[in-house]
Amino acid sequence: MEISLIGAGNLAWHLAPALETAGHHINEVHGRQLKHARQLISNLYDARTHSDLNFAESPSQLFILAVSDDAIESVCSQLVLPEGATLVHVSGSQSLTSLANWIDIYSDVPVHTGVFYPVQTFSREQPLIDFATIPFCIEASTDTTRQLLIQIAQDMSPIVYTLNSEERLRLHMAAVFACNFTNHLLAIAHDLLATNNLPFDLIRPLVAETLAKGLNTDDPASVQTGPARRRDQTTMGRHLSLLSTQPDLYSIYQLISERIQRESV
Numbered sequence: 401m402e403i404s405l406i407g408a409g410n411l412a413w414h415l416a417p418a419l420e421t422a423g424h425h426i427n428e429v430h431g432r433q434l435k436h437a438r439q440l441i442s443n444l445y446d447a448r449t450h451s452d453l454n455f456a457e458s459p460s461q462l463f464i465l466a467v468s469d470d471a472i473e474s475v476c477s478q479l480v481l482p483e484g485a486t487l488v489h490v491s492g493s494q495s496l497t498s499l500a501n502w503i504d505i506y507s508d509v510p511v512h513t514g515v516f517y518p519v520q521t522f523s524r525e526q527p528l529i530d531f532a533t534i535p536f537c538i539e540a541s542t543d544t545t546r547q548l549l550i551q552i553a554q555d556m557s558p559i560v561y562t563l564n565s566e567e568r569l570r571l572h573m574a575a576v577f578a579c580n581f582t583n584h585l586l587a588i589a590h591d592l593l594a595t596n597n598l599p600f601d602l603i604r605p606l607v608a609e610t611l612a613k614g615l616n617t618d619d620p621a622s623v624q625t626g627p628a629r630r631r632d633q634t635t636m637g638r639h640l641s642l643l644s645t646q647p648d649l650y651s652i653y654q655l656i657s658e659r660i661q662r663e664s665v
């Protein structure tokens with residue numbers, strides 16, 4: 401399939417080469433900053449940068465909106481697509497209805513709409529991620545578009561789900577707890593260790609084992625350990641004393657500890 405990408409950020413960096421490896425052809429990449437689009441196409445077969453959002457003459461059939469969630473409407477308001485093209489966003493939290501409404505409002509020609517959401521975390525300039533293990537969540541405004549998107553997802557991964565926008569939003573919220581918050585807690589631990597001249601290496605094996613155990617069980621609560629799980633009030637009190645000058649960390653520690661104790665009955 402002939403594909404154009406709008407957005408040259410973290411997700412586009414990984415998705416574009418994966419689509420090419422799966423046998424698709426990236427024609428054009430639009431980046432708000434030309435240098436980002438240029439960097440991205442240097443990893444692609446023969447894609448060109450596309451400086452504006454007028455794709456009326458584009459040979460592509462599929463247009464992937466890989467811009468920040470909050471930029472989708474403003475990009476749609478400037479986008480000119482060929483008649484009958486398919487436009488998808490890749491967001492966990494934006495609804496299909498919003499995209500379809502914006503296209504209704506702003507596009508002069510009929511365009512099919514859909515969602516093509518890969519459940520993974522992507523960062524630019526990291527080694528390319530293997531999409532074969534990544535679940536894709538598909539949603540579309542018509543059966544034909546849904547079948548098309550399922551086929552393209554299956555070209556990259558055997559794990560393809562059809563979720564509606566409400567289910568995808570709830571999945572995304574759960575993923576924020578599991579992924580984004582976990583990483584932020586790691587960053588807190590890193591800073592607490594660094595402040596005391598202790599190396600992050602001291603906890604790497606502990607973190608690796610904790611994540612492996614949690615992922616290899618049906619219910620991560622069943623492998624919870626630590627002072628809150630044991631209800632060691634003295635230990636928790638000593639930790640809270642150490643955090644007495646950092647009210648936000650004090651609150652996070654207290655809130656999560658109380659929740660672990662309530663859930664560990």
Ligand SMILES: NC(=O)c1ccc[n+]([C@@H]2O[C@H](COP(=O)([O-])OP(=O)(O)OC[C@H]3O[C@@H](n4cnc5c(N)ncnc54)[C@H](OP(=O)(O)O)[C@@H]3O)[C@@H](O)[C@H]2O)c1
Binds near residue numbers: 471518522
């Ligand atoms: N990263 C992930 O882990 C991940 C995972 C799953 C889904 N997603 C979804 O992927 C989409 C892109 O996320 P990302 O992480 O790749 O974001 P990102 O790294 O911040 O990249 C966003 C891209 O959008 C462009 N952009 C932002 N505002 C724009 C505007 N007003 N007009 C035109 N272009 C604009 C940026 O241009 P510049 O290059 O000029 O900054 C950049 O190319 C989002 O819908 C996100 O929910 C991301």
